[in-house]
Amino acid sequence: MLEKTYDAKTVEPKIAKIWEEADAFRAGAGAEEGAEAFTIVIPPPNVTGSLHMGHALNNTLQDILVRFERMRGKNVLWQPGMDHAGIATQMVVERQLMEKQIHRRDLTRDEFIEKVWEWKAESGGAILNQLKRLGASADWSRERFTMDEGLSQAVxxxxxxxxxxxxxxxxxRLVNWDPKLLTAISDLEVEQQEVNGNLWHFRYPVEGAVFDPENPKTFITVATTRPETMLGDTAVAGHPDDERFRHLVGKN
Incomplete structure (x- = not known):
C-alpha cells in the first residue's frame, strides 16, 4: 500500500541499494563504446567535519549535469573525493586534544599525525555517507583523498x-600569519573584523627653526592612519597653490 506521505528515510535507502548493486554510476555504465566522455571532478570537501547546505546545493547541481549527460548516452565520470585541508584539519584535531587536556606538543610528530588520520577516517566516512544519502550519482569505486599515493606526484x-x-x-607578498600555528594561512581561513581606527598627527620640525608647538611656521603636521610608516618617511609634498605651506617650500 502506498503511504499517504513520502518517507525519504524509508524509500531512498532502498533505491540507493539498488543503484549500488547495479553499479549504475560506474564510469562508462550504459554508454556505448566510443561514446563522448563527460567528466566532473567533485570540488573535494575538506575533512574538517561534515557537509553543510552549500555542499548540498553544489552537489545537487553537479548531479543534475551528470545524470542529464548519462541520459544523452555519454561516457560519464563524476569523480568523488575529499581534501585534507591541512591547517584547518590540524586545528580541529588540536581542539579535540585540548578537550582532553592534551597539547599537540605533548605528542611526538608520528603520534599527532596518527590522530589526524584517525579524524580523517571519522570525518571522511561521515562526508561519504552524506553524499550517498543525498543520492549523488558519483563513481564511488574511484573515491580518492588528496593525500593518496600518486596524487601528490600529480600535483x-x-x-x-x-x-x-x-x-x-x-x-x-603580504600574507596572513597565524601567530599560534606559526604558518601562513589563506584569506578563506581568516575571519575579517571591522574595528575603529585612529588618525595620528605628526609634527615634523622645520630645519633651522626652533620648534614651537604654538607656532605652525616651525613645523608641518601630517595625519595618517598608519603611524608605523613614519619610520620610512623621507619627504613631504604639498599643493603649490596652498598658501598655508608656501613658507615651507624648499625647506627641510
Missing part, C-alpha cells in the same frame, strides 16, 4: 608545468 607535475608555462610564479 607536483602540474605545478612544475604551470611554472614552466609562466602561469604561476613566486613573489614576495
Amino acid at each position: 607536483l607535475e602540474v605545478f612544475v608545468t604551470l611554472y614552466k608555462e609562466g602561469l604561476i610564479y613566486k613573489d614576495k
Whole structure:
C-alpha cells in the first residue's frame, strides 16, 4: 500500500541499494563504446567535519549535469573525493586534544599525525555517507583523498608545468600569519573584523627653526592612519597653490 506521505528515510535507502548493486554510476555504465566522455571532478570537501547546505546545493547541481549527460548516452565520470585541508584539519584535531587536556606538543610528530588520520577516517566516512544519502550519482569505486599515493606526484607535475608555462610564479607578498600555528594561512581561513581606527598627527620640525608647538611656521603636521610608516618617511609634498605651506617650500 502506498503511504499517504513520502518517507525519504524509508524509500531512498532502498533505491540507493539498488543503484549500488547495479553499479549504475560506474564510469562508462550504459554508454556505448566510443561514446563522448563527460567528466566532473567533485570540488573535494575538506575533512574538517561534515557537509553543510552549500555542499548540498553544489552537489545537487553537479548531479543534475551528470545524470542529464548519462541520459544523452555519454561516457560519464563524476569523480568523488575529499581534501585534507591541512591547517584547518590540524586545528580541529588540536581542539579535540585540548578537550582532553592534551597539547599537540605533548605528542611526538608520528603520534599527532596518527590522530589526524584517525579524524580523517571519522570525518571522511561521515562526508561519504552524506553524499550517498543525498543520492549523488558519483563513481564511488574511484573515491580518492588528496593525500593518496600518486596524487601528490600529480600535483607536483602540474605545478612544475604551470611554472614552466609562466602561469604561476613566486613573489614576495603580504600574507596572513597565524601567530599560534606559526604558518601562513589563506584569506578563506581568516575571519575579517571591522574595528575603529585612529588618525595620528605628526609634527615634523622645520630645519633651522626652533620648534614651537604654538607656532605652525616651525613645523608641518601630517595625519595618517598608519603611524608605523613614519619610520620610512623621507619627504613631504604639498599643493603649490596652498598658501598655508608656501613658507615651507624648499625647506627641510
